[in-house]
Amino acid sequence: MDGAHGSIVGYQRFPVDSGGSMEHLVITTGFSHSGWSRGLAALARDQFAEGVDEILETWRAQAAHDVSVDTIGAPPLERFGAWLESVEPGRTILSSDERDLWLLDQWAEHYPQARFLLFYTDPETALIAALKAGADPADFLDGWRASVHRLVRFQRRHRQRSLLLDAESARLDPQAMVEAAQRIGLMLRLEEQRSQTDEDPVFERLVARRWLERESDLVLLQAELEAHAYPLGECSVVADPDVDQLLELYRREQACHRRLTAERDAQAGLAEENANAAKAQSKLAAERGAELERLQERLSALEAKHTALETSRQQLEASQKQLETRHKTLEATHKDTVEENELLLLQLHQVQEELESQFLQSKQQVETLSAEKAALAKDKEALTRDKVSLTAARDEQSKLAAERGAELKRLQERLSALEAKHTALETSRQQLEASQKQLETSHKTLEATHKDTVEENELLLLQLHQVQEELEQYFLKYQELKGLEDNSDADTTTASDATLLTEKSEAKPPSQAPKNHRRKRPPALKSGGFIGKKRKERQRLERYVTIIRESGLFDEAWYLSQYPDVASAGYDAIEHYVCHGIQENRHPAPWFDTAFYLERNPDVANSIMNPLVHYHQFGKAERRPTRRGY
Known part of the structure; x- marks a missing residue:
C-alpha cells in the first residue's frame, strides 16, 4: 500500500x-x-x-x-x-x-x-x-x-x-x-x-x-x-549478489530488451506510415492554405452554426439541408465559370485566326513588290518569324486550356465521391457531424477551385488583350514597310494604308479607345511583352481596369476634377485609381468611399482584389454599404 x-x-x-x-x-x-x-x-x-x-x-x-x-x-x-x-x-x-x-x-x-x-x-x-x-x-x-x-x-x-x-x-x-x-x-x-x-x-x-x-x-x-x-x-x-545472479539478470533483461525492441520497431513502422500520411495531408493543406485565408471569415460563421446545431438532431438536419442547398449553388456557379472559360478560349482562337488571315494578306502584298527591294524581303522574313512565335504562343494557350479542363474534370470526380460519402453518413448524429465536416471540406475545395478558375479567366482575357496589342505592333511594322513602298508607288501605298487602318480599328477591343492611348499610362501598366518582369501583376491590373470601365461605376469626370494632380499629370483616371488611387485612399465616385469599404469588409482588405471590382461582382448583390450613411 x-x-x-x-x-x-x-x-x-x-x-x-x-x-x-x-x-x-x-x-x-x-x-x-x-x-x-x-x-x-x-x-x-x-x-x-x-x-x-x-x-x-x-x-x-x-x-x-x-x-x-x-x-x-x-x-x-x-x-x-x-x-x-x-x-x-x-x-x-x-x-x-x-x-x-x-x-x-x-x-x-x-x-x-x-x-x-x-x-x-x-x-x-x-x-x-x-x-x-x-x-x-x-x-x-x-x-x-x-x-x-x-x-x-x-x-x-x-x-x-x-x-x-x-x-x-x-x-x-x-x-x-x-x-x-x-x-x-x-x-x-x-x-x-x-x-x-x-x-x-x-x-x-x-x-x-x-x-x-x-x-x-x-x-x-x-x-x-x-x-x-x-x-x-x-x-x-x-550478501552482495554474485556473478551468476548478475549474469542471469543480465540475460533476462537482454531478452526483455529484444522483445521490447521488436515491438518498438513494429510501432515505429506504423508510426512512420501514419507520419507519411500526415505529411501528405499537411502538404495538401499547405497548398490550399493560401486560397482558404480569404474564406476564413465566412467559414467562421458556418462553424458557429455547427456549434449551435449540436443541441439537437433536428437542428443538425436543418443545417444539413442548408449546406446541401449552398453546395448545389456552388456547383451551378462552377458550371457557369467553366462555360465562361470556354467562351474566352473560343474568342482567343478567333483572334488567332484573324491574326493568321492578316499575315497571309500581308504576305501576298509583299510578294507583289519588286525583287530589287531587298530590305522589304528581309522585313518579310521577320514577319514570318513573328507568325511562328505567335503560333507557338497559341499552341501553348491551347495546351494550358486542355490541362485546366482535365483538372476541372478531376475536381468534379472528387466532388461526386464526397457527395456519396455525405449521403452515407446520414444514419446517426455522429455520422451527420462527420458528414458536416466533409461538406465543409467540399465547400472549401469548390470555392478554392472557383477562385482559381476566375483567376484563369482573368489571365486568359489579359492574354487576349496582349495578343491584340501584338497585332497592333505588327500593323505598325507593316506600315513602316509600306512607307518604303511609297517611294515607288504613292497611290498603291495610300490605298493599303487605308485598308490597314480599317482592319486595325476593327481588331481593337472596346476597352482600348483612342483617347486612352493619348493619355500617359502608369508605370505598373507599361507593357513588357510575354516575358516582361511582373507580367502577371500587370495583367491583373489591366483586367481590373477593363472591368471597371465596362461596369460604368467609375465617374471619370468627377475623379479628375476632385484630384487635379491626376489630370495635370496626364494619367487615365481609371488606370490611376487602379494603380495608385486605392493606396492613397482616393474615391472612384462621390458615392463610394474606398477606405470605408475596406474597413467595413476585412475579407476584401486582406485580399488583393480591387474594392470597386469586388463591389461590382459581389458587394452590390450582398448590399454592402459603400460609404457612411449610404
Missing part, C-alpha cells in the same frame, strides 16, 4: 478505571516509496472499518501540496466526529494515506487520546523500494532524511503514545509487532500466515549499496533511528 494511500488510522475503545470507555485513534504512517507499509501486511483486515478517506482527503491534499507549512490546520472535526459516532463500538477504523506523516502534530494536538505506530526502513531497503518505484535516488534520500528527523522528533515528544518500529522487522516477525503495540494500549490481530516469497532485487540492491557508499551521513541517521526504535528482532544481512 505504498501509493497515495499508505497509512492506517485505527479507532478502538479501551476500558478505564471509571467503568466507562475512552476512544483512541491509532495512526500508522511512514515515508513515501520507502516500503514501510510491508510491516502491516500480516494484520487482519476484518478489524478495520472503511469510509474515512473521503472525509480527510481535502485536508491531506493540502498537506501534500505544501509540507513545509508547520500548521496545516485541524482535521474536519465535525464530519470526522459524526462519522466516529456511526462506527460500531469495539471496531477499528482503516484509512490508508502516507500523507499522515506530515500531519502527526495536527493529529496529536486535536486527538490527545490518539496512539501512533511510526514505521521506518533502513536506507538500503528504502532506496531499493524507491528505485523499483522509479524515484530519483538523490531526491528520495533528501526526503528520507527529512522524514527521519520528523519521526525521531515526534517520538521524543510523545514517548507514551507512540512506537517507532522497523518495517522490515515487523514484516518478518509480525507477532513481535503485535506484542510491542500492546505497550501503548493497542490490541491487534494477525491474519493466517501465508507463505510469500519476494524476488530478490539483485540489480536494485547493487545500485543502492554503491550509491549509499557516497552517503556517509546516513549511517549516523540509521543509528539514531535504531536508538529510538522499539527492537523487534534482528534482520538478516543480504
Whole structure:
C-alpha cells in the first residue's frame, strides 16, 4: 500500500478505571516509496472499518501540496466526529494515506487520546523500494532524511503514545509487532500466515549499496533511528549478489530488451506510415492554405452554426439541408465559370485566326513588290518569324486550356465521391457531424477551385488583350514597310494604308479607345511583352481596369476634377485609381468611399482584389454599404 494511500488510522475503545470507555485513534504512517507499509501486511483486515478517506482527503491534499507549512490546520472535526459516532463500538477504523506523516502534530494536538505506530526502513531497503518505484535516488534520500528527523522528533515528544518500529522487522516477525503495540494500549490481530516469497532485487540492491557508499551521513541517521526504535528482532544481512545472479539478470533483461525492441520497431513502422500520411495531408493543406485565408471569415460563421446545431438532431438536419442547398449553388456557379472559360478560349482562337488571315494578306502584298527591294524581303522574313512565335504562343494557350479542363474534370470526380460519402453518413448524429465536416471540406475545395478558375479567366482575357496589342505592333511594322513602298508607288501605298487602318480599328477591343492611348499610362501598366518582369501583376491590373470601365461605376469626370494632380499629370483616371488611387485612399465616385469599404469588409482588405471590382461582382448583390450613411 505504498501509493497515495499508505497509512492506517485505527479507532478502538479501551476500558478505564471509571467503568466507562475512552476512544483512541491509532495512526500508522511512514515515508513515501520507502516500503514501510510491508510491516502491516500480516494484520487482519476484518478489524478495520472503511469510509474515512473521503472525509480527510481535502485536508491531506493540502498537506501534500505544501509540507513545509508547520500548521496545516485541524482535521474536519465535525464530519470526522459524526462519522466516529456511526462506527460500531469495539471496531477499528482503516484509512490508508502516507500523507499522515506530515500531519502527526495536527493529529496529536486535536486527538490527545490518539496512539501512533511510526514505521521506518533502513536506507538500503528504502532506496531499493524507491528505485523499483522509479524515484530519483538523490531526491528520495533528501526526503528520507527529512522524514527521519520528523519521526525521531515526534517520538521524543510523545514517548507514551507512540512506537517507532522497523518495517522490515515487523514484516518478518509480525507477532513481535503485535506484542510491542500492546505497550501503548493497542490490541491487534494477525491474519493466517501465508507463505510469500519476494524476488530478490539483485540489480536494485547493487545500485543502492554503491550509491549509499557516497552517503556517509546516513549511517549516523540509521543509528539514531535504531536508538529510538522499539527492537523487534534482528534482520538478516543480504550478501552482495554474485556473478551468476548478475549474469542471469543480465540475460533476462537482454531478452526483455529484444522483445521490447521488436515491438518498438513494429510501432515505429506504423508510426512512420501514419507520419507519411500526415505529411501528405499537411502538404495538401499547405497548398490550399493560401486560397482558404480569404474564406476564413465566412467559414467562421458556418462553424458557429455547427456549434449551435449540436443541441439537437433536428437542428443538425436543418443545417444539413442548408449546406446541401449552398453546395448545389456552388456547383451551378462552377458550371457557369467553366462555360465562361470556354467562351474566352473560343474568342482567343478567333483572334488567332484573324491574326493568321492578316499575315497571309500581308504576305501576298509583299510578294507583289519588286525583287530589287531587298530590305522589304528581309522585313518579310521577320514577319514570318513573328507568325511562328505567335503560333507557338497559341499552341501553348491551347495546351494550358486542355490541362485546366482535365483538372476541372478531376475536381468534379472528387466532388461526386464526397457527395456519396455525405449521403452515407446520414444514419446517426455522429455520422451527420462527420458528414458536416466533409461538406465543409467540399465547400472549401469548390470555392478554392472557383477562385482559381476566375483567376484563369482573368489571365486568359489579359492574354487576349496582349495578343491584340501584338497585332497592333505588327500593323505598325507593316506600315513602316509600306512607307518604303511609297517611294515607288504613292497611290498603291495610300490605298493599303487605308485598308490597314480599317482592319486595325476593327481588331481593337472596346476597352482600348483612342483617347486612352493619348493619355500617359502608369508605370505598373507599361507593357513588357510575354516575358516582361511582373507580367502577371500587370495583367491583373489591366483586367481590373477593363472591368471597371465596362461596369460604368467609375465617374471619370468627377475623379479628375476632385484630384487635379491626376489630370495635370496626364494619367487615365481609371488606370490611376487602379494603380495608385486605392493606396492613397482616393474615391472612384462621390458615392463610394474606398477606405470605408475596406474597413467595413476585412475579407476584401486582406485580399488583393480591387474594392470597386469586388463591389461590382459581389458587394452590390450582398448590399454592402459603400460609404457612411449610404
